[in-house]
Amino acid sequence: xxxxxxxxxxxxxxxxxxxxxxxxxxxxxxxxxxxxxxxxxxxxxxxxxxxxxxxxxxxxxxxxxxxxxxxxxxxxxxxxxxxxxxxxxxxxxxxxxxxxxxxxxxxxxxxxxxxxxxxxxxxxxxxxxxxxxxxxxxxxxxxxxxxxxxxxxxxxxxxxxxxxxxxxxxxxxxxxxxxxxxxxxxxxxxxxxxxxxxxxxxxxxxxxxxxxxxxxxxxxxxxxxxxxxxxxxxxxxxxxxxxxxxxxxxxxxxxxxxxxxxxxxxxxxxxxxxxxxxxxxxxxxxxxxxxxxxxxxxxxxxxxxxxxxxxxxxxxxxxxxxxxxxxxxxxxxxxxxxxxxxxxxxxxxxxxxxxxxxxxxxxxxxxxxxxxxxxxxxxxxxxxxxxxxxxxxxxxxxxxxxxxxxxxxxxxxxxxxxxxxxxxxxxxxxxxxxxxxxxxxxxxxxxxxxxxxx
RNA sequence: GCGGAAUUGGUGAAGUGGUUAACACGCCGGAUUGUGGCUCCGGUAUGCAUGAGUUCGAUCCUCAUAUUUCGCCCCA
Numbered sequence: 001x002x003x004x005x006x007x008x009x010x011x012x013x014x015x016x017x018x019x020x021x022x023x024x025x026x027x028x029x030x031x032x033x034x035x036x037x038x039x040x041x042x043x044x045x046x047x048x049x050x051x052x053x054x055x056x057x058x059x060x061x062x063x064x065x066x067x068x069x070x071x072x073x074x075x076x077x078x079x080x081x082x083x084x085x086x087x088x089x090x091x092x093x094x095x096x097x098x099x100x101x102x103x104x105x106x107x108x109x110x111x112x113x114x115x116x117x118x119x120x121x122x123x124x125x126x127x128x129x130x131x132x133x134x135x136x137x138x139x140x141x142x143x144x145x146x147x148x149x150x151x152x153x154x155x156x157x158x159x160x161x162x163x164x165x166x167x168x169x170x171x172x173x174x175x176x177x178x179x180x181x182x183x184x185x186x187x188x189x190x191x192x193x194x195x196x197x198x199x200x201x202x203x204x205x206x207x208x209x210x211x212x213x214x215x216x217x218x219x220x221x222x223x224x225x226x227x228x229x230x231x232x233x234x235x236x237x238x239x240x241x242x243x244x245x246x247x248x249x250x251x252x253x254x255x256x257x258x259x260x261x262x263x264x265x266x267x268x269x270x271x272x273x274x275x276x277x278x279x280x281x282x283x284x285x286x287x288x289x290x291x292x293x294x295x296x297x298x299x300x301x302x303x304x305x306x307x308x309x310x311x312x313x314x315x316x317x318x319x320x321x322x323x324x325x326x327x328x329x330x331x332x333x334x335x336x337x338x339x340x341x342x343x344x345x346x347x348x349x350x351x352x353x354x355x356x357x358x359x360x361x362x363x364x365x366x367x368x369x370x371x372x373x374x375x376x377x378x379x380x381x382x383x384x385x386x387x388x389x390x391x392x393x394x395x396x397x398x399x400x401x402x403x404x405x406x407x408x409x410x411x412x413x414x415x416x417x418x419x420x421x422x423x424x425x426x427x428x429x430x431x432x433x434x435x436x437x438x439x440x441x442x443x444x445x446x447x448x449x450x451x452x453x454x
Numbered sequence: 455g456c457g458g459a460a461u462u463g464g465u466g467a468a469g470u471g472g473u474u475a476a477c478a479c480g481c482c483g484g485a486u487u488g489u490g491g492c493u494c495c496g497g498u499a500u501g502c503a504u505g506a507g508u509u510c511g512a513u514c515c516u517c518a519u520a521u522u523u524c525g526c527c528c529c530a
Contacts, residue, residue: 003503003521058528062455080530110530115455117524126530193527204528258528268530277524284530308530334489369482371490384489398489405489 007114007122009310017325018313019125025153026107026127033146035105035129040084042109046076052083052295054260056200063112065122077111081128082261082288082304083295089132090297101133107309119279119311128285128306132292135301137234140265140287141241143303147269147283148247154312155321158272159282161247163238164223164255166263167231169290175226176202186216203256209278222253231264238265261288265303271315282315283307330421332379332400333360334370340385347383347395354414356421374400380421 004010011019030037046066053060065077078084085104089095094102107127116122129146131139144161151159166172179202183190187198191210198205211217227235242249249267257266266286273280285305292300316323331351335344344360351358359377361370374382382398384405389396393410399420408416 006521063528112529114528115457115526116522117526120529124530128530196527209526278526279529281530306530311530366483368490372481373490375491382489 005122007116007120009121009123014327015313017327018316018323019309021323021325022154022309022312023107026105026150029146029150029153030105030129033103033142035103038085038088038104038106039108040081040088040106041078042111043075043077044084044087046074048083048087048295049076049079052086052261052291053080057258057260059112059259063114065111065113079112080110080259081106081108081126081306082130082291085130085304086132086291086295086297086302089130089300090292090295095133095292095298095300101131101139103129103131105129117279118277119308119314121310125309126306127309128304130302130304132300132302135289137237137265138241140238140303141245141247143285143305144242144249144265144267145245145247147305147307150307151269151282151312154316154323156271156312156315157319157321160270160272161249161267162252162255162270163242163249163265163267164252165227165231165235165238165265166223166256166286167227167235168263171227171231172263175221175223178221178226179203179205182221183216189216190214201258204258206254206256223256224251224253234264257284257286261291261294262286263289267305269307271311271318273315273318275318276315279311280315282311328378328380329359329374330357330379331359331381331383331417332370332374332377333358333383333385334367334374335361335385336367337387339387340390343385343390347385351417356417381417 027037046064049064050060055061059079064079067075069075085106089102105128108125109123110126111123114120114122129143131143144163148159148161167175180198183194183198183202183205187195190205191208194205194208194211197208205211206217206220208217224232224235239249239251252268255266255268257268264287267284268281269283271280271282283305284307285303287301287303289299289301292298292302333344333348333351335341348358348360359379361373365373371382379400382400384396384398386396389407394407395410395413396405396407397413397416398405406416
């Protein structure tokens with residue numbers, strides 16, 4: 001047997017339903033925010049990511065899926081969405097569009113060659129947003145508000161918004177130098193990883209889990225103190241707009257993020273759910289005003305974020321949030337004889353064409369088993385074809401909940417179904433948590449048939 | 455890139471170096487209900503992740519590989 005590749009995921013069944021639902025919410029939300037969908041290739045030239053994300057970042061040095069194609073081209077599977085979109089922005093000269101800023105969103109798979117663990121796969125899906133062509137702090141706040149709104153709509157509770165500012169290039173460089181000077185004399189007191197980090201990415205020392213209680217970290221210089229006046233003012237303005245949007249946030253001066261292209265505003269959205277490992281960051285992003293320039297485009301102020309759909313679903317599961325997914329079937333058509341089966345074929349087709357969610361039997365089951373199948377599919381109405389009835393142009397319809405049967409004339413069928421199914425919309429009572437039967441098969445919705453016995 | 459744990463049928467799983475791999479659920483068939491969900495009867499892994507080794511003999515021991523899972527680094 002051939003098994004799937006490490007860190008990949010087969011998405012199907014009820015989990016797939018959840019993804020479809022989340023995607024639907026995202027599309028809807030982006031419509032309201034007036035962001036346009038963009039899809040860029042899953043693979044790009046390796047150089048794009050090396051220059052874009054940063055030669056020294058872990059993502060590029062040890063996590064990319066690289067290969068050489070038959071034309072000797074160096075290719076990399078995209079490890080994130082921003083670089084490809086910036087490339088597209090430049091290549092398609094979107095900076096020349098009349099409509100500025102350019103507000104885009106994407107939703108697709110990304111690839112990172114990593115050791116899989118909770119909340120991290122090699123192929124994973126990110127939804128994200130990029131706004132190119134505006135340095136207005138209002139946009140910073142808006143971009144932060146998107147994942148917040150999304151998680152709120154999905155019903156996730158314990159979300160925490162953390163923000164920080166790295167300042168402009170000047171501020172960031174000054175801060176970096178200050179940190180190195182501060183840590184250098186004491187570096188022996190810190191863990192092995194921190195020693196590694198000192199020159200490569202000193203900002204990350206602040207985020208160290210091993211040394212987090214060390215006074216050295218607590219008293220380290222803070223990003224805020226190294227912002228120049230302009231950067232400081234900008235950060236204040238972002239915070240003001242966040243207040244206007246009524247977004248609760250926390251300034252975390254240790255929040256630095258690992259990709260080279262970030263400056264000014266950076267942010268993360270964390271799930272504080274019991275049972276989430278260390279990969280509890282659901283969304284992250286920030287400003288990257290230098291990236292378009294780095295990739296040979298005109299200087300353009302940009303900001304964006306990305307969130308992992310898989311992690312969001314995981315968080316929803318851990319919080320046991322119930323998504324309003326309707327898993328019922330409107331009509332199940334049953335038959336026994338060959339003539340009934342032929343009639344069933346055209347009837348099913350007819351019902352579907354008229355907008356009813358309809359299914360029927362395909363495996364030669366007996367009538368008894370067809371009833372079971374109908375229950376499994378959560379059918380609301382059963383149509384029991386019977387040669388005798390058909391001779392009279394009549395069809396037997398059974399309400400699978402009340403068990404009431406009615407013989408309906410063929411001409412009247414659609415009307416009958418319309419009548420009965422329209423007010424049969426999702427009955428939230430029925431799908432509540434309160435099911436107390438002993439069966440084990442209902443984690444979410446209970447479809448058990450426990451009559452009002454006794 | 456580094457480290458820990460796991461891998462038995464459709465599912466949850468028990469189990470042993472040696473004839474037919476427990477049990478439960480599910481599923482299929484039958485009986486009984488006019489058309490099901492209750493009950494009863496029967497069926498349901500020539501197989502214990504894959505490959506190699508130790509052995510008279512391995513699902514059970516050893517090694518390798520794959521996948522899963524949980525951490526570290528890093529990220530969403």
